[in-house]
Amino acid sequence: MSRIRVTSSFGGYTVYCGEGALDRAASLIESLGDSKETFILSSPHVWRYWGRAIGRAIPSRKTRQPILFDDAESSKRLATVEGIARQLVHAGADRRAILIAVGGGVVGDVAGFAAASYLRGVQLVHIPTTVVAQVDSAIGGKTGVDLPEGKNLVGAFYPPKLVITDPAFLRTLPDREYRSGLYEIVKYGVIVDAQLFLYLERHMDQILRRDPPALSRITSRAIRIKARIVSADEREGGLRQILNFGHTLGHALETATDYRRFRHGEAVGWGMIGATLVALAEGHLTDPDAARIIRLVASIGPLPGLGALRVASLRPILASDKKSRGGRVRWVLPRRIGRTEWGIEVPWPVVARAFAELPYVAAAAAKWPPGGASRLKRGISEPDRSR
Numbered sequence: 073m074s075r076i077r078v079t080s081s082f083g084g085y086t087v088y089c090g091e092g093a094l095d096r097a098a099s100l101i102e103s104l105g106d107s108k109e110t111f112i113l114s115s116p117h118v119w120r121y122w123g124r125a126i127g128r129a130i131p132s133r134k135t136r137q138p139i140l141f142d143d144a145e146s147s148k149r150l151a152t153v154e155g156i157a158r159q160l161v162h163a164g165a166d167r168r169a170i171l172i173a174v175g176g177g178v179v180g181d182v183a184g185f186a187a188a189s190y191l192r193g194v195q196l197v198h199i200p201t202t203v204v205a206q207v208d209s210a211i212g213g214k215t216g217v218d219l220p221e222g223k224n225l226v227g228a229f230y231p232p233k234l235v236i237t238d239p240a241f242l243r244t245l246p247d248r249e250y251r252s253g254l255y256e257i258v259k260y261g262v263i264v265d266a267q268l269f270l271y272l273e274r275h276m277d278q279i280l281r282r283d284p285p286a287l288s289r290i291t292s293r294a295i296r297i298k299a300r301i302v303s304a305d306e307r308e309g310g311l312r313q314i315l316n317f318g319h320t321l322g323h324a325l326e327t328a329t330d331y332r333r334f335r336h337g338e339a340v341g342w343g344m345i346g347a348t349l350v351a352l353a354e355g356h357l358t359d360p361d362a363a364r365i366i367r368l369v370a371s372i373g374p375l376p377g378l379g380a381l382r383v384a385s386l387r388p389i390l391a392s393d394k395k396s397r398g399g400r401v402r403w404v405l406p407r408r409i410g411r412t413e414w415g416i417e418v419p420w421p422v423v424a425r426a427f428a429e430l431p432y433v434a435a436a437a438a439k440w441p442p443g444g445a446s447r448l449k450r451g452i453s454e455p456d457r458s459r
Contacts, residue, residue: 073088073089073090073091073092073093073096074088074089074090074292075087075088076089076292076295076296076299077299077303078211078212078231078299078302078303079303079306080213080231080302080303080306081306082213082230082231085231085232085233085234085235086234086235087210087211087235087237087295087299088100088234088235088236088237089206089235089237089238089239089291089292089295090237090238090239090288090292091238091239091240091284091288092238093236093237093238094125094126094129094199094236094238094240094241095129096236097126097129097130097199097236098129098130100234100236101130101170101172101197101234104170104195104197104233104234109136109163109165109169109170110130110169110170110171110172110197111136111138111139111160111163111165111169111170111171111172112126112130112138112139112172112174113138113139113140113141113156113171113172113173113174113175113179113182113183113186114126114138114139114140114173114174114175114179115140115141115142115143115175115176115178115179116140116142117143118143118174118175118176118179118201119138119140119174121244122174122201122241122244123138126174126199130172136163138174139156139159139160141155141156141179141182143175143176143178143179144178144331145178145218145326145331145336146330146331146332147178147182148178148181148182148217148218149217149218150217150226152182152217153182153185153186153189153217156182156183156186156190157186157189157190160186160190165190165191165194166191167191167194168194168195169190169194169195170194170195170196170197170233171183171186171187171190171194171195171196171197172196172197172198172199173187173196173197173198173199173200173210173232174199174201175200175201175202175205176200176201176202176204176205176209176249177202177204177205177208177209177336179205180198180200180205180209180210180215181209181214181215181216181217181224181227182215182217183196183215184196184198184213184214184215184216184228184230184232185215185216185217185226185227185228185230187215187230188215188228188230189228193230195233196230196231196232196233197232197233197234197235197236198210198232198234198235198236199235199236199237199238200235200237200241201241201242201245202241202242202245202249202253203242203245203249203250203252203253203254203256203257203291203337204252204253204256204336204337206237206239206241206242206253206291206295207253207256207257207260207291207294207295207298208256208294208298208315210232210235210237211235211295211298211299211302212231212298212301212302212306212312212315213229213230213231213232213302213306214227214229215227215228215229215230216228218327218331221327221389221392222323222327222389222392222393223323223326223327224323225392229306229307231306237291237295239284239287239288239291242282242287243282248335249335250282251280251337251372251373252335252336252337252338252341253337254279254280254337254372255318255337255338255340255341255344255369255372256294256337256340257272257290257291257294258272258341258344258368258369258372259315259317259318259340259344260293260294260297260298261368261409261410262317262344262365262406262409262410262412263314263315263317263404263406263410263411263412264297264301264314264410264411264412265293265297265410266409266410268290268293268294268297269364269368269409269410271289271290272290272368273364273367273368273371276368276371276372280372280373298315301314301315310414313402313404313414313415314404314412314413314414316404316414317343317344317347317404317405317406317412318340318341318342318343318344318346318347318404319340319343319404320343320347320390320393320401320402320403320404321339321342321343321346321347321386321390321427322334322336322339322340322341322342322343322344323339323343323389323393324386324389324390324393325339325342325343325378325381325386326339327389328381328385328386328389329379329381333376333379334375334376338375338376341369341372341375342375342378342430342434344365344369345365345366345369345430345433345434345437346423346426346427346430347403347404347405347406348362348365348366348406349362349366349426349429349430349433350403350405350418350422350423350426351405351406351407353422353425353426354405354416354418354422356405356406356407356413356416357405357406357407357408358408361406361408361409363437364409365406365409366433366437367437369437370434370437374434375434377431378430378431383423383424383427383428386427387420390423400417401417401418401423402414402415402416402417403416403417403418404416405418
């Protein structure tokens with residue numbers, strides 16, 4: 073089992089990852105020090121699969137019945153946090169309580185914000201059960217909920233005391249949920265790790281089959297990348313912004329469809345293709361690298377269609393993104409595979425043309441002809457005066 077240390081202004085914490093990590097949960101949680109009780113926060117769906125195993129792994133003498141809430145993105149609201157806080161009050165949770173988030177990204181974000189807010193902060197432990205949560209959302213201390221106006225607009229930086237990551241959880245994931253998480257791992261390859269990107273290109277068939285050695289390799293590598301970045305820039309003042317590659321457009325797609333059409337990773341998959349086309353059009357990226365990025369995203373499987381979405385409806389959502397400044401969208405764009413830049417403003421006509429090309433690109437990427445990227449570059453760079 074690997075131990076990966078994360079630095080934080082709240083005090084560092086360790087991510088334990090590997091087969092059998094869950095079996096050590098009791099001793100790891102006990103090592104946090106004296107606490108009256110542990111309170112598990114999860115979803116009914118996760119608890120149906122893993123409740124019995126979690127119950128065996130965590131000391132029952134200190135644990136009450138789990139607090140369960142819906143883990144759909146539509147439940148990621150302030151009202152859910154209030155409901156959790158009230159249940160904690162009725163259960164007598166004091167400042168020595170430990171909240172244990174067992175689930176995917178929504179559970180972790182909501183439970184984390186509840187831990188940051190309840191009694192002005194109680195201890196938090198993450199036991200992530202999805203690919204996205206294991207390699208991304210459980211690490212780094214971002215917590216928060218959505219508003220109707222956009223995703224993650226209310227929250228706090230509040231790191232956990234401990235993260236326990238066991239790949240056994242990934243074996244029971246539905247196929248769509250599993251594939252959705254792989255887009256986040258592709259993101260790490262694009263932004264900082266060309267070798268990880270190459271491994272994903274060469275071994276995607278095994279990864280899609282959930283081959284244990286391949287899966288262990290890419291998840292542990294992704295966790296180390298995330299830990300290194302957030303340790304260097306905890307509050308997203310600079311370097312950490314590269315983790316938003318694909319998320320600018322991805323979050324807008326989620327918001328525009330009321331979080332009903334796309335899994336988070338799927339929206340990020342579309343967002344990475346869009347950002348790659350923008351980078352190509354703006355001269356930030358070469359044709360071959362653009363083609364490789366889009367091919368790799370497409371190799372994970374077909375993305376849900378964009379339907380009747382129009383780019384004009386996305387413009388105000390993009391402008392309200394938490395990374396925007398004065399309504400000006402700041403993009404994260406690849407310079408080459410393994411290197412990314414952030415804080416880049418892009419002319420709106422280029423964004424509009426890139427969005428218009430998305431369906432074609434997604435359909436053609438698996439059999440992209442030589443020179444295809446160049447043709448797209450010329451088309452995207454020309455403003456569409458009909459809009």
